[in-house]
Amino acid sequence: VNNLFKTGPFDQYPTGLGFSYFYGFIAGETSQYEPRLFENTNPIEPPYTAEQGYHLTEDLADQAIKFIRNNRALTPDRPFFIYFAPGGTHGPHHVHSEWADKYKGKFDMGWEKLRNITFQKQKAMGWIPSSTELTAIDPTMQKWEDIPESEKAFQLRLVEVYAGYLEHTDTQDGKVIEELERQGLFNNTLVIYILGDNGASAEGQHGTIDELIAENGLPSTAELQIEVLNRDFGGLSALGSKHVDNMYHSSWAWALDTPFKSTKLVAAHFGGTRTPLVMSWPNVIKHDSTPRSQFHHVCDIVPTIYEAIGIQEPEHVEGTAQIPLDGVSMMYTWNNASAVGRKDTQYFEVMGSRGVYKDGWFASVFGPRIPWHQNATRLKEWNPDTDVWELYDLTKDYSQAHDLAKEMPDKVEKMKSIFLVEATKNKVLPVGA
Structure with missing residues (x-):
């Protein structure tokens, strides 16, 4: 509660938890066009408006690049740590229409066929074991053939917006990587890239223009969503804009979690918990195309960083005893794809x-x-x-x-x-x- 006061102590803000500088949003999600931003512990306004082309993920990438340049200029011999955590592709699915438009027609086959296509590509690329079986749709989930023709354009645009949002986010991530390359830092920088903090979200339920409807347990239907979208916001063109908090149909989430069962908020199945991770450090990690199959968890990130930079886990920080870390370093997998999991x-x-x-x-x-x-x-x-x-x-x-x-x-x-x-x-x- 103390953190709500203007006088602090702000010890639960990032700057109170070890970071020397913070720029971003504190909440679990925020608008990509009109975010509630903080710089360190101070609430600030975005540098320009949505009407002027502002997008939060682009702003965060620019700020990360600025940090890299300043560090390079002022302390070129000093290493740095950046935790770059954009809101994409968490809700709200906000992206300018030109990104979503790239995906028109790409999902017209529906979620069952998309899942089958994805599964075959995963196997062909070697990203999943050849023995993997494609799990069936949950009987309580809606099938594509059951979606009325009058609703399909709505359902398709929702996932097109998401796909554009994903590519847009990945592009901003790439801008930060390109800056490392431009500064001559990439080969000696450990980059840990995690896509998402859980599986694809089913909180859109039947497809929605406001995901908070489902989060608050309010009954709704796709038909009602479409009616409000057409009446108050100008139709499908509003999806992805600042006026709505759109989220795709839950069955798209199932397709996006191929080959697993279930979705976000289900800890029992990997459709709720398993996400991709890529690590790069060219001077240390010899590149190969073999996926690492050892079982690991996000709590293993910090131990990996500690081992990589050669420091011991601190027992005390500023006089406060620390809770021991549960994680296991993943460094042993870097140059040995078949290493026995630890x-x-x-x-x-x-x-x-x-x-x-x-x-x-x-x-x-x-x-x-x-x-x-x-x-x-x-x-x-x-x-x-x-x-x-x-x-x-x-x-x-x-x-x-x-x-x-x-x-x-x-x-x-x-x-x-x-x-x-x-x-x-x-x-x-x-x-x-």
Whole structure:
């Protein structure tokens, strides 16, 4: 609460948590055209308006480039650390129409066929194991053939906007990388690129012009969304603009999570948690095209950085004892694609959905909430003690296609015990709180 006052202490702002400078937004999301910006601890206005062409992701890239140039000019022999975290492609899906227009017609086949095409490309490129099975659509999800013709243009434009937003974000990331190259820094800079903090979002439910409708549990339909869009905002051309907070249909999220099951807010399936990661350090990491299959988690990023720069995890910072890091460095994978994985245990939990990884096995519970449906009754009747657990052998089943829980009940019980230990140790309990 103290951080709400103009006098501080601001110890929970980035500048109170180790960063010497901060420029960006504090909230979980913000408008790309009219963001609530902070510089260090001071609220500021964007440098120019949406009508003048302002876009937050472009601004953040420009600020990162400015930081690199200033550091190079003032302290050329001093290393630097940048955490570049644009809002894309988190909601709201805001991007200028010329980016979305690039994708007109690219999704006309619908989400089932898109998922099949994506799956075949993933296999052909070697990004997933050749034995991977494509999991089926959840029976509670809407199929493309069930979408009325009167709604399809709306559903297609929503995902076209997202695709344009994704390319736009990637382009801004590329501008920062290009600056490193221009300054002669790229070959000796460790770059860690993570696309997203979770799987694709199903919070758009039936397709929406305001994702907060679903987050607040308000009933709505695509038909009503289209009616309001046409009446108040000028139709499909408004999607991606500052006037709406649009989000694609939840079944597009399922397609974008190929080959996995489920979506964001489901810790039980990798469609909710698995995201791409790329690391580059040309002077240290020998480039090859082999994906690393070792199991790792975002908590392994800091240990990787510590090992890379050769420092020990501090036990105290400014007199305050530190909680030991749970993570495992990924540096051992850099020049050995087939190295034996060193992370043996990892728990997951969000809103009662949960899972635990242990030495190639994964046990999980879907939980009380279906992100792509509003079902208050399910939550009211939920009892975590009676949840049904699933079990997967990830060494043979990359996409969690085969639930082995009924065949191996003893293994399930062991995995449940491991989850309880990890949840207790990491202050997760009570589950769903």
